Amino acid sequence: DTEVTQTPKHLVMGMTNKKSLKCEQHMGHRAMYWYKQKAKKPPELMFVYSYEKLSINESVPSRFSPECPNSSLLNLHLHALQPEDSALYLCASSQDIGVARGYTFGSGTRLTVV
Amino acid sequence: QQQVKQSPQSLIVQKGGISIINCAYENTAFDYFPWYQQFPGKGPALLIAIRPDVSEKKEGRFTISFNKSAKQFSLHIMDSQPGDSATYFCAASAQTGANNLFFGTGTRLTVIP
Numbered sequence: 001d002t003e004v005t006q007t008p009k010h011l012v013m014g015m016t017n018k019k020s021l022k023c024e025q026h027m028g029h030r031a032m033y034w035y036k037q038k039a040k041k042p043p044e045l046m047f048v049y050s051y052e053k054l055s056i057n058e059s060v061p062s063r064f065s066p067e068c069p070n071s072s073l074l075n076l077h078l079h080a081l082q083p084e085d086s087a088l089y090l091c092a093s094s095q096d097i098g099v100a101r102g103y104t105f106g107s108g109t110r111l112t113v114v
Numbered sequence: 115q116q117q118v119k120q121s122p123q124s125l126i127v128q129k130g131g132i133s134i135i136n137c138a139y140e141n142t143a144f145d146y147f148p149w150y151q152q153f154p155g156k157g158p159a160l161l162i163a164i165r166p167d168v169s170e171k172k173e174g175r176f177t178i179s180f181n182k183s184a185k186q187f188s189l190h191i192m193d194s195q196p197g198d199s200a201t202y203f204c205a206a207s208a209q210t211g212a213n214n215l216f217f218g219t220g221t222r223l224t225v226i227p
Contacts, residue, residue: 004157006157040201040220040222041219041220042203042217042218042219042220043158043203043217045215088155090157090158092157094214097214098208098209098214099209099214100146100148100205100207100214100215101146101163103148103160103215104160105150105157105158105159106157107155107156107157108155108156108157110155
């Protein structure tokens with residue numbers, strides 16, 4: 001299995017809603033990442049998990065809350081988002097931090113905040 | 115500060131032509147240079163990658179040329195096809211540090227029949 005699976009593929013949420021994005025990989029990768037991508041822009045790193053521990057938080061607002069329940073799963077909990085948070089949210093994984101070979105992205109969740 | 119600079123921003127090529135996308139970097143600690151292809155609504159997918167001890171790498175119609183002294187690398191797509199129409203991102207990585215993948219700004223390629 002060489003895939004990173006993200007669910008849901010699309011999500012529309014109101015500014016007062018709470019929702020979660022889910023990411024799963026079964027490649028034995030120990031680093032997992034959340035990225036945000038706006039249209040016509042490169043992915044922007046949000047969070048890095050290494051061995052299920054948060055390694056990097058790129059100054060992301062607290063309305064985004066990551067969670068790594070186990071080595072295969074990564075969640076992103078969303079609460080009180082703003083319309084400007086609408087974007088494609090990408091999950092990725094790699095063997096370990098500092099190892100870019102085998103870096104694999106999921107297909108993303110297209111989030112629309114209304 | 116943009117760690118990897120990419121050009122052009124957009125590119126239109128006739129079917130069968132050669133598409134060339136260029137990237138430049140400053141950090142000499144970078145030791146891995148992947149190219150990603152992204153279709154609308156999908157995540158980036160690794161296309162081809164090179165290490166700095168090699169000046170060229172070819173996989174099918176895709177070739178990376180690497181100039182270590184100039185700190186530049188480029189993607190050549192030979193015999194470009196309409197199915198190649200996508201956004202291409204170059205990236206660079208160093209083995210030190212957790213934020214290990216720095217992206218270029220992307221090139222939107224359109225191949226016209």
